[in-house]
Amino acid sequence: MLPKYLTAIAVAISAAVALSPDTARANCDSGETTIKLSHVVAASGHPKGDAATAFAAAVNSELNGRICVEVYPNSTLYDDDKVLEAMLLGDVQMAAPSLSKMEKYTKRFRIFDLPFLFRDAESVYEFQDSAAGAELARSVEDKGLLMLGYWPNGMKQMSANKPLVSPEDASGLKFRIQSSEVLQAQFEALDASPQKLAFKEVYGALQTGVVDGQENTYSNIYTKKFFEVQDGLTESNHGILTYGVVTSTEFWNSLSAQDRGDLERILARVTSESRASAKASNLSAKENIISSGGTVRTLTAAQRNAWVNAMRPVWDQFSDDIGSDLIESASSFSN
Numbered sequence: 230m231l232p233k234y235l236t237a238i239a240v241a242i243s244a245a246v247a248l249s250p251d252t253a254r255a256n257c258d259s260g261e262t263t264i265k266l267s268h269v270v271a272a273s274g275h276p277k278g279d280a281a282t283a284f285a286a287a288v289n290s291e292l293n294g295r296i297c298v299e300v301y302p303n304s305t306l307y308d309d310d311k312v313l314e315a316m317l318l319g320d321v322q323m324a325a326p327s328l329s330k331m332e333k334y335t336k337r338f339r340i341f342d343l344p345f346l347f348r349d350a351e352s353v354y355e356f357q358d359s360a361a362g363a364e365l366a367r368s369v370e371d372k373g374l375l376m377l378g379y380w381p382n383g384m385k386q387m388s389a390n391k392p393l394v395s396p397e398d399a400s401g402l403k404f405r406i407q408s409s410e411v412l413q414a415q416f417e418a419l420d421a422s423p424q425k426l427a428f429k430e431v432y433g434a435l436q437t438g439v440v441d442g443q444e445n446t447y448s449n450i451y452t453k454k455f456f457e458v459q460d461g462l463t464e465s466n467h468g469i470l471t472y473g474v475v476t477s478t479e480f481w482n483s484l485s486a487q488d489r490g491d492l493e494r495i496l497a498r499v500t501s502e503s504r505a506s507a508k509a510s511n512l513s514a515k516e517n518i519i520s521s522g523g524t525v526r527t528l529t530a531a532q533r534n535a536w537v538n539a540m541r542p543v544w545d546q547f548s549d550d551i552g553s554d555l556i557e558s559a560s561s562f563s564n
C-alpha cells in the first residue's frame with residue numbers, strides 16, 4: 230500500500246497526463262494557429278486514432294510556424310455528444326465524431342446506421358466518394374459545421390454476456406448504443422433494450438452489468454478491452470462505423486486560402502492512407518482479441534440471414550427521414 234502523499238502525487242500525475250493532448254502535438258508556438266482536434270478513441274492502433282495522429286504530425290511538420298494541431302484522444306477533452314456544440318462555441322477546431330452523431334444536424338445522416346445496408350468498408354467509401362456522399366457532407370453547412378471529409382473505421386460486430394447466435398438470443402438484453410434513433414430501433418427490433426451511453430462509459434457499464442452487450446468494430450472492442458467483460462463476440466458485420474472530419478465554418482473562414490488548401494491537401498493524403506490501413510487495423514484487433522483469450526463466433530449464411538430478417542425492417546421506419554433516393558443510391562454500391 231502506498232503512503233497517502235505518494236497516492237496523492239500519483240493521482241495528480243495521472244490526471245495531468247489524462248488532460249494532456251496526445252504526444253503527436255507539437256509545442257505550439259505563439260503566432261501559430263492552433264487546431265485542437267478532439268476524439269474519443271485510443272491514440273494509436275486504431276483507424277481514427279492513427280489518422281488523427283498522422284494528420285497532426287504532417288501539419289506540424291509541413292505547416293510549422295503557421296498551423297499547429299493538438300490531438301486530444303480518449304475523450305480527454307470532449308465526448309462525441311458534446312464536441313460539436315463545443316466546436317460551434319469555438320472551444321475546439323476539429324473533431325471526427327461517428328456519423329451517428331450527425332443525425333442531430335441532418336436526419337439524412339441516419340443512413341449510415343441502417344443495419345445491413347453496406348456490404349463492406351469499400352462500398353461505404355464508394356458511397357462517400359459519390360455525388361450523393363459529397364452532397365450529404367455539405368448538408369451540415371447551414372448549421373455552422375463543415376465536413377472536410379470522411380474517415381474510416383470498419384464493420385460493427387455484436388457482443389454480450391451470453392452467446393449471440395440467433396436474433397432471439399438478444400431478446401431481453403440491454404445493449405449500449407450511441408445516441409442514434411436508428412440504433413435504438415435496431416435493438417428494439419430484436420426485442421432488446423437499447424441504452425444510450427457515451428463511449429467512455431461503455432467498459433464500466435459492461436463490467437458492472439448496467440448493460441449486457443454492445444456493438445462496435447474490432448478496433449474499438451480491442452483497444453477499449455470490451456471483450457474482456459463479455460462472453461464473446463459474434464461476427465455479424467451488421468453495420469458500419471465511419472466518421473466525419475468536422476470543423477466550424479467560422480473557424481475555417483478565418484483561415485487564409487493557402488492554409489485551407491494546405492490542410493485539405495494533407496487531410497486528403499491522410500484519409501487515403503487511413504482507408505488503406507483500416508481493414509488491417511481491424512483484422513489485427515480481431516486477432517489480438519482471440520490471442521488474448523476472447524471468443525469470436527462466426528455465423529453460417531442461414532444464421533446471418535435470420536439477423537438480416539430481424540433487423541432489415543428498420544429501414545422502413547427511417548426512409549422518410551433519410552430519403553428513399555439516398556437509400557437506393559447507397560445500396561447500389563453493395564449490389
Ligand code: SIN
Nearest residue numbers: 269270327407428445
Ligand atoms: C468512436 O469510434 O468514435 C466511438 C464510437 C462509439 O461511441 O461507439
